[in-house]
Amino acid sequence: MYRRQFNRCTQSGVIFDDVIRLGLEEPGHWLGPVSVGCVAGDAQSYILFCDFFDQVIEAYHKHKVTSQTPESDFNFDNLKGGDDLDRSYAVHCEVSAVRGVEDFCFPTHCSRGERRQLLTLARRALQWLEEEMPGRLLLLEELSQEQQRELNLDSPSPTQLRIGVARDWPDARAVWVSKNGSLVIWVNMDDHLKLVSTRNDANIAEAFKCICINLQKLENYYRELRHPFIWKLQLGWVTSSPAHVGTGLKVSVHLKLQHLPKHKRLQDVLKRLRIHMDSTESPALYHVSNATTFGLSEVGLTQLVVDGVKLLIAMEKRLEDGRDIDNLIPTQK
Numbered sequence: 001m002y003r004r005q006f007n008r009c010t011q012s013g014v015i016f017d018d019v020i021r022l023g024l025e026e027p028g029h030w031l032g033p034v035s036v037g038c039v040a041g042d043a044q045s046y047i048l049f050c051d052f053f054d055q056v057i058e059a060y061h062k063h064k065v066t067s068q069t070p071e072s073d074f075n076f077d078n079l080k081g082g083d084d085l086d087r088s089y090a091v092h093c094e095v096s097a098v099r100g101v102e103d104f105c106f107p108t109h110c111s112r113g114e115r116r117q118l119l120t121l122a123r124r125a126l127q128w129l130e131e132e133m134p135g136r137l138l139l140l141e142e143l144s145q146e147q148q149r150e151l152n153l154d155s156p157s158p159t160q161l162r163i164g165v166a167r168d169w170p171d172a173r174a175v176w177v178s179k180n181g182s183l184v185i186w187v188n189m190d191d192h193l194k195l196v197s198t199r200n201d202a203n204i205a206e207a208f209k210c211i212c213i214n215l216q217k218l219e220n221y222y223r224e225l226r227h228p229f230i231w232k233l234q235l236g237w238v239t240s241s242p243a244h245v246g247t248g249l250k251v252s253v254h255l256k257l258q259h260l261p262k263h264k265r266l267q268d269v270l271k272r273l274r275i276h277m278d279s280t281e282s283p284a285l286y287h288v289s290n291a292t293t294f295g296l297s298e299v300g301l302t303q304l305v306v307d308g309v310k311l312l313i314a315m316e317k318r319l320e321d322g323r324d325i326d327n328l329i330p331t332q333k
Helices: 016-025 050-061 112-130 145-150 158-163 204-224 266-273 298-320
Strands: 090-099 135-139 174-178 184-187 193-199 249-256 275-279 285-290
Touching: 016 050, 016 158, 090 204, 090 298, 112 135, 112 174, 112 184, 112 204, 193 204, 204 249, 204 298, 249 298, 266 275, 266 298, 275 298, 285 298
Parallel strands: none
Antiparallel strands: 090 193, 090 249, 135 174, 174 184, 184 193, 249 285, 275 285
């Protein structure tokens, strides 16, 4: 593989060593969580190094890359449920989506000039968005430490510094916050754009609706600015990480669980449901999210999480009553 790829270079200067550096320098632990261990420097990387990226994508997302165009569905009315989770267990939810902008390198490889151009484009697009949803754009370099803490903004990690994402930090990084607090948009962080909608009532349906509506508006605005979001025929939406190809969508819920995390069949259940569950700093509070972003539509992935969370809650209730959960264990999705 390396012999076939090492002497290739994209038009913007990305070589195969740039792609695999992350996995070589930080291979992780074999007992730890699985990650992709590679990054794309630009959209052309997915084409030039497709022999490599397609294998990584198929292994990570458990879905084969074919010539068929990935399914897309932003019709939030097609989602069944999501507004009816048991609040005794579901305490918080977040829906996010990432996008790359055409004609620019990804944050791992882009120059200071490109980053500033991306910020200029974001300003214009967000000004149009503000006509329907009031909000304000905040530059990171102008924020105090207290303001950064309020926005849950951490200093760049060693990994971000190593792969170039945090180069020239905090130059041309910004965050847009809606007036009603329902939407936050990160500019030039890990990705060109990241939209995040969080809710303390765990109403996934409303958070998903907010993302769908505003993501489609921004897509139209960027198209008018002649820099549409990056779409690849066989992969769907692409950004720097192969972990986000397809939809770029992440749906997560914080669940209060005491008995289920100790159950011997838990990992098997999570695998069958195609969702992740991680512990948090708070005892008995767990972070549940979709395991992949490729192979299902936006509605399909959100439905996967909604149905999975409902089943986990039903299992927790059974265990609280001292009953078994064998007949609730699902077949492989």
